[in-house]
Amino acid sequence: MRVTHDIEITTSSVILDGQPIVVQQTGEKMLVELYRRFVGDYPKFFKMDTLSRLGFIAAELLLKQPAAGNQQPVDAVILANRSASIKNDRDYLATITEGNYYPSPALFVYTLPNIVTGEIAIRHGIQGETSFYILDTPQQLNAIIAATPFQSALAGWCECSAQDKFYAKLQTIWNN
Amino acid sequence: MVYCIGHSIISPLGEGSQANVEAVQAGRSGLRLYHNRFADVEPFCASLFDTPQEFVPLCICSVTCALNDSQIAALPETIFILSTTKGDNLDLLTPAQAIVQHFGNPNPPVVVSNACTSGVCAQITAKRLLEAGLYKHAIVIGCDIQTRFIVSGFQAFKALSPEPCRPFSPDRQGLNLGEAAATIIYTAEPQPGGWKLVAGSIHNDANHLSAPSRTGEGAYRCLTDVMAGMQPADIDLLGVHGTATPYNDAMERTAIERAGLQDVPVSALKPFFGHTMGAAGVVETIIGMEILKHGTFVKMLSGFGGVNAAIRLTCE
Known part of the structure; x- marks a missing residue:
């Protein structure tokens, strides 16, 4: 198993393969800034919740990198975090407060953590495995990844626990 | 196994x-x-x-x-x-x-x-x-x-x-x-008799977050994976997701036919339990094992995010 590229996104920094990407904004505005600079042609981005935007941007930046002599896209997406989809869950709950019962299907679909894996799969045409785990530590995820059969995967930690509170550390991994 | x-x-x-x-x-x-x-x-x-x-x-x-x-x-x-x-x-x-x-x-x-x-x-x-x-x-x-x-x-x-x-x-x-x-x-310790989980597969449709793929692509790939080395006639029971929404069941039918499993008996248990969400795959696997008693059982599910999964279990 070899890691070909990695990215770390905090609320104020982006580091791709060890090199910082200079950003002007912080928090959720930073994700929009990254979208405008590096993507720009996928308006569905603006429908996504923060967790999906985070995973989507991380995947965009990672999968644009040359795949170490192999140009085929990854075939699996394996992500994890501790708090599932809690930020969007709370946003959704806020729309169905007592006496104001008008649930939004557009928000409801994002009340599952694996939706971000689906967004990445749709964007990049990945028809292999997509899995989302809720774990205490990234070490647990490493053990699961090592036991999962795939040729190449986008894998790692992707978490948004509250407004402007998120963290992603993703890698592309090859098994051949 | x-x-x-x-x-x-x-x-x-x-x-x-x-x-x-x-x-x-x-x-x-x-x-x-x-x-x-x-x-x-x-x-x-x-x-x-x-x-x-x-x-x-x-x-x-x-x-x-x-x-x-x-x-x-x-x-x-x-x-x-x-x-x-x-x-x-x-x-x-x-x-x-x-x-x-x-x-x-x-x-x-x-x-x-x-x-x-x-x-x-x-x-x-x-x-x-x-x-x-x-x-x-x-x-x-x-x-x-x-x-x-x-x-x-x-x-x-x-x-x-x-x-x-x-x-x-x-x-x-x-x-x-x-x-x-x-x-x-x-x-992991081999048991004499009883049910064994032999194969499992997970695939994304890469099509839509909340609507099943019209071609049943992910479900079809899962069925093909867990059927590796098997013939349709080897399967005694196929436990479908069977949510009874128009799109899900149509998608499953397409996937089942593409995988050549249209003659296998199908069980859909939601009329008894409803859709128990995180429990559904576990409940429906247990009922399948118990009702079949022995033979080969394939259980499939699909869900939001375009994800599909299937497992094959066998009991001699």
Whole structure:
């Protein structure tokens, strides 16, 4: 198993393969800034919740990198975090407060953590495995990844626990 | 290959796998109409516990029941794998940790949250971790309890049937939600006889977040994977997802036909249990194993996020 590229996104920094990407904004505005600079042609981005935007941007930046002599896209997406989809869950709950019962299907679909894996799969045409785990530590995820059969995967930690509170550390991994 | 050494279902139909199998065989359904279960929510048809249950005690009850069945204790070489979509009031990790703590197990639990496929995916995760030699036993728990949160969301999607659901019927009107906790215990130690989990596969449609693929691409690929080396005639029972929404059942039919499995007997259990979400894959695997008794059983599920999963189990 070899890691070909990695990215770390905090609320104020982006580091791709060890090199910082200079950003002007912080928090959720930073994700929009990254979208405008590096993507720009996928308006569905603006429908996504923060967790999906985070995973989507991380995947965009990672999968644009040359795949170490192999140009085929990854075939699996394996992500994890501790708090599932809690930020969007709370946003959704806020729309169905007592006496104001008008649930939004557009928000409801994002009340599952694996939706971000689906967004990445749709964007990049990945028809292999997509899995989302809720774990205490990234070490647990490493053990699961090592036991999962795939040729190449986008894998790692992707978490948004509250407004402007998120963290992603993703890698592309090859098994051949 | 991993070996099933115990299971349990706690549902509105009864406590223990046997009680639930008997209810299904007798044609009893847990579905009924609820008018005032949750504030503001329109009346809906579902299979709910008479007394609202708490998530962690319900899971503990299910695991205790399965452990009695399997004659093993929750030993240090055992991993707990929880399948749930909404956990305990939107928290998935803390309840899993509470369950593990209750049984005095030292290993941090794994929670699988892969939408409606979670219960099958959790069994696949169990198989992988056991086959990798990381643990000897895996306790797979599937559980969800219904809340205003979930019911309102499915109502927003207009996915709920006002009547008991009718999977694969031309006049099907949608799904019913349900509550259950179910547990399957797998071991890496070869067992004489009994059910074995032989193959598992997970694929994304890469098509749409909430609508199934028209070509059933992900489900078809899962079926092809778990059928490797097998003929359609080798399969005795195919447990479908069968939510009874127009699109899901049409997609499954397409995937089943593409995989050449159209002559295999099919079971769809949502008319008995409703859609128990994180529990569905575990409940429906147990009922399939119990009703078939021996032979080869394939269980498939699909869910939001475009994810599909299938497993193949066999009992000689």
